[in-house]
Amino acid sequence: MLRLSSLYRFPMKSAKGEPLQQAQVDALGLAGDRRWMLVDAENGRFLTQRAFPRMSQLSALWNAAGGLSLKAEGLPDLDVPLPEPDANLRGTFVWGAPMFVPDAGDEAAQWLSGFLGKACRLVQVPEHRARDIPGSLLPEEKVGFADGFPLLLIGQASLDDLSARVGRPLEMLRFRPNLVVEGSEAYAEDGWTRIRIGGVEFSVAKGCSRCILTTIDPATGERSADREPLTTLKGYREREGEVYFGQNLINRSNGVLEVGMAVEVLE
Incomplete structure (x- = not known):
């Protein structure tokens, strides 16, 4: 069974994130994110x-x-x-x-x-x-200071696979997701187009292209000398010059999310 295993909010763009047990979803994604x-x-x-x-x-x-x-x-x-x-x-x-x-x-x-x-x-x-939201034709689709979309989802199995390829455990927070899902195969989220968590539905908009920020250790602020995990990601997750890891989401309704909720893939 798929379930929501972690929730993160990043109140200030590029500052530390905070883990949550529960979060309200509003018109711009997670409240306060x-x-x-x-x-x-x-x-x-x-x-x-x-x-x-x-x-x-x-x-x-x-x-x-x-x-x-x-x-x-x-x-x-x-x-x-x-x-x-x-x-x-x-x-x-x-x-x-x-x-x-x-x-x-x-x-x-x-x-x-x-x-x-x-x-x-x-x-x-x-x-x-x-x-x-970039490219949106719907006036109600809005985003705050996030790069492009209100929410980011990563599968835990995807991070586990990447860590194995790099050869050391990687922190989920260096990828700054809002939602982490466990119980799926690695990169299964690449094939999702619509999901539901609790009473909240989400459209999967597009893959998240990654940059040098992923090489910064969130605990120390130091950049990896070997440019990992970006170097490894480029070897198998690069398309048309961009490296992808995780999926951007747009919420189609508001409501409450809580760690442990079931995740249903609708399409």
């Missing part, structure tokens, strides 16, 4: 572990008030309130898509600039300021 983002203070370009691996050591967790709780070694903890949704708007863009979203204020910017060693600003995306 990738709703915050760091941007360059000068040009609004978004910042990630690709250029700043230190972000892997930043704890930026969604709190019950809807704000963000920041923690990092050597810095005092900081709770950032949810900004007003239509005030202090800052222009940014995610992979070419322009967005105008609220800035979280100077205190958060100073804290994060000190942590990163670069002048940056913290922004947040309310639902009505989300962007269209």
Whole structure:
């Protein structure tokens, strides 16, 4: 039987993730997931572990008030309130898509600039300021600050297979999925087009192309000297110059997900 074995939320794009036992699914995916983002203070370009691996050591967790709780070694903890949704708007863009979203204020910017060693600003995306899913013709299909789609799913057997090929155990968190499914064959998710977990249905949109970020150890923030697992993935998961691991999802309904729920493949 297929079941949901893990749930992860990543409140800030490219910061640490948090494991969950239960999560609400809303119009933009998991509630609170990738709703915050760091941007360059000068040009609004978004910042990630690709250029700043230190972000892997930043704890930026969604709190019950809807704000963000920041923690990092050597810095005092900081709770950032949810900004007003239509005030202090800052222009940014995610992979070419322009967005105008609220800035979280100077205190958060100073804290994060000190942590990163670069002048940056913290922004947040309310639902009505989300962007269209790339390539979608449906106006209701929106995404926050995730790269392209609201959710990412990986089969546990797929990671186990990759770990065996690399020759050492790999952490699931380096691939930053929201949903982990166990009980399937390795890469079975490649053939799914529609699934249901609990009362929530999902369309499987496309494979997730992977980048240098997968070579960063989520525990230490250090890049693998051997460029693994990207090197191994290129050997058997490359298509048309892109390396794929995991599947992007679009939720077709809202509801609650809980670890242990059955996963049903509808198509």
